Amino acid sequence: MLESRFEIFGWALAVLVVVAMGVIVFTGPYHRINRVQAKAAAPSVTVKIVTDPKTIGRYAPIKVTVERGQTIQWVNVSNVAHTVTGNGFDSGAIANNNGRFKLSLSRAGSYKYYCIYHPLMHGTIVVQ
Numbered sequence: 001m002l003e004s005r006f007e008i009f010g011w012a013l014a015v016l017v018v019v020a021m022g023v024i025v026f027t028g029p030y031h032r033i034n035r036v037q038a039k040a041a042a043p044s045v046t047v048k049i050v051t052d053p054k055t056i057g058r059y060a061p062i063k064v065t066v067e068r069g070q071t072i073q074w075v076n077v078s079n080v081a082h083t084v085t086g087n088g089f090d091s092g093a094i095a096n097n098n099g100r101f102k103l104s105l106s107r108a109g110s111y112k113y114y115c116i117y118h119p120l121m122h123g124t125i126v127v128q
């Protein structure tokens with residue numbers, strides 16, 4: 001059945017609108033916002049606190065590199081309490097048997113930290 005000119009025009013307009021919406025979603029400013037949000041939601045990085053006969057506890061890995069704002073999570077899997085203490089942050093006692101502490105730093109730099117109870121325990125956070 002032959003469609004009227006108006007019907008054909010209507011369909012063409014509808015297709016044009018859908019294509020335009022696609023172009024806006026995938027290339028427009030909202031696309032960039034989605035990318036920024038995805039970056040901010042980067043998965044957290046885990047540092048385990050393990051038992052070490054030489055230093056009582058040890059951060060594993062000793063050095064961790066993250067993006068600005070990215071969360072670092074310490075999990076104490078050793079057999080005594082420890083802390084994550086540095087310039088401007090202090091976890092307080094992180095209990096043994098999976099006690100946790102989360103931290104995110106917004107300024108780039110290298111941050112050294114240690115355990116208040118066991119000063120031989122040292123770690124470094126690099127924020128880039």
Ligand SMILES: [Cu+2]
Nearest residue numbers: 057082115118
């Ligand atoms: Cu400790």
